[in-house]
Amino acid sequence: MTNKSVIFFDIDGTLLNHEKELPASTKESIMKLKEAGHIVAIATGRAPFMYEELRKELGINTFVSYNGQYVVLNGEVLYANPLNITSLIKLTEDALQNEHPIVYMDHEDMKANVPEHPFIKESIDTLKIKQFPTHDPHYYKERELYQSLLFCPVGEEKQYEEKYDDFDFVRWHPVSVDILPKGGSKAKGIDKIVEKLGVSKENVYAFGDGLNDIEMLTEVHNSVAMGNAEDVVKSVAKHVTDSVEDDGIYHGLQMVGLLK
Template sequence: MKERSLIFFDIDGTLLNHKKQLPASTKEAIFKLKEIGHEVAIATGRAPFMFEDLREELGIGTYVSYNGQYVVLNGEEVFTNPLNEEALLQLTETALANNHPIVYMDHEDMKANVPEHEFITESIATLKIKSFPTYDPKYYEGRKLFQSLLFVQEGEEVQYEEEFKDFDFVRWHPVSVDVLPSGGSKAKGIEKLVEKFGIPEERVYAFGDGLNDLEMLTTIHNSVAMGNGVDEVKDVAKYVTKSVEEDGILHGLKMVGLL
């Protein structure tokens, strides 16, 4: 048997194609990795409740969610990095004054601070998930939130970046940005799991395609960008595989010698 490695996969544009479908070759490759004895994990900007079906289908119980803010090892929470509640309240007040809605997110649910808004409907619909944020403007009170969504058009987030240094703002949709704790990233969450597994960095791999994968692919020893990934990701990755539509995961795993 080959030495055990730890492989992290992003979801959207990496495991799932643009139609949010899991290619058959990807599923087979994941099961082959596990059969060989490797550890397989997910590293995503999604909330845990947004990929339960995928975890079940692939038999994966270890994941980095919310871009590193909520980390689970074999079904057990091992690391959390919540948003600063006071700063989030200030952000909410500014956003409301600018007619920019917010969605608050913990590990179980998400709630919007407005009853409805076209930007929320438009962006969440692209995820093709079962859940949808319902209205609860006080959801941030007395609970740990690991991410929020701020609904602004491209360029409008600049004023928030300048004013709210407790947060990082990462665009994931033309009308929405992720709001994360400053310095929080998939890479930080992955670091916690690598420590738990005790696997040396030269046997850690990561696959991704988007801007929220930049730090992960910059810091992970064996980084693989998807062929459909953005140029910034391809520039920092050690390897570039084919697109998700062209069996990119299977091709990439063979390229790096895991399969």
Template sequence: MTNKCVIFFDIDGTLLNHDKELPLSAKKAIFKLKENGHVVAIATGRAPFMFEDLRKELDINTFVSYNGQYVVLNGKVLYTNPLMIPSLEKLTEAAIHNNHPVVFMDHEDMKANVPEHTYIKESIDTLKISRFPTHDPYYYKGRELYQTLLFCPEGEEKQYEQEFHDFDFVRWHPVSVDVLPKGGSKAKGIEQIVKKLGFPQEHQYAFGDGLNDIEMLLTVKNSVAMGNAVEKVKEVAKYVTKSVEDDGIFHGLQLVGLL
């Protein structure tokens, strides 16, 4: 196992291009990695039900979802880090007062606290998924939630950051912010997997492009930023590959010597 590695891939802007399509070169590269005995995993901010088709297409059963809050190893739940519900209730009350809708998310579904809102449609539509949040303002009761979406224009999340210290707020869309448990990250989720599998740092790799990938790319020794990544992400990565639109996964794996 000494020459085998574990490679974590973000989804949006990394595996999937702007049109939410998986480039053929990336698909072939993933299967070549597996053929060579490496462990291939996903590390995403998405909910598990948002990338079931991709997991099936790539035959991947190990993943870090919800930015590290729900981790699965070989098809079995390894680690969870749910939101603090009392604080979430208070945040939801403040959001209602500010006319900012929220969407509650567990490992199976997502529910909005309002029947409909343009911000929800505008941001969720960009994911190009078949499921859309339905209305259930009390979905947070009696269940573990791993992420909540707060919908507000850029900059308006600052008021929540100042008041709700049990959460981290990571913007992923001009009108939407991920609400995560304080200190939760893809890096923390990855830590659970590599600890279980026993891979040394030298044999750990990660590919990403967004702000929610920064801690992952800072923590994983062999980190690769996509060519389409934001500058802050490129600055923290060990390597920078080509854009996802330009066979970035394939070239990145060549760059680090895995292909």
């Protein structure tokens, strides 16, 4: 058992503001945590390749990606939970008939099963990342996929939810839905790291703002919701800090006693 604290941060709306920028106070706070000997980690729905530059800027090499499906501790893969490929192929066939494109994602890249589609561009552009899925309809072959993206208007994902019970479908954009292994979550990914590090639950912290942070903020002993979070997210957290735009990370770390 170690006396160190480990602090998990969501990215979008938590570490990064709504312009996908890292506030100066947030970066300074992260550096102070590390100087004090704490372990700083990321817990996000993003793929690892989508925030490699952020990890380098902050010197972070422990993270939970894909909402718990791909977990890395000190630069080494600790846990991986891939999608059921047989079910994904069947879902792809159904989606193609409905003119709903799919993007396949592993830990290194993402590929679309159609050459182009306005829904793909519209949703991926909001992430403001350098990567954009290129066309490879067979990317699922001979590799493990940890998430896929289904592109369809709100409500049309219900037909897939009813048919594919080994997947969770989580909407993140008006025209896009995450496809994840059933029952996965950031909280479960965090558990893998905490168990391996031997950190007591009293020394585990988590900051988040989104609906996919609810389980994490519910289960982590010291949980902090951002001021810009929805009310349902705030309701499950132990603390609520200011918004990401108003130095919320800095104030939240002060609130829980990790910074003076």
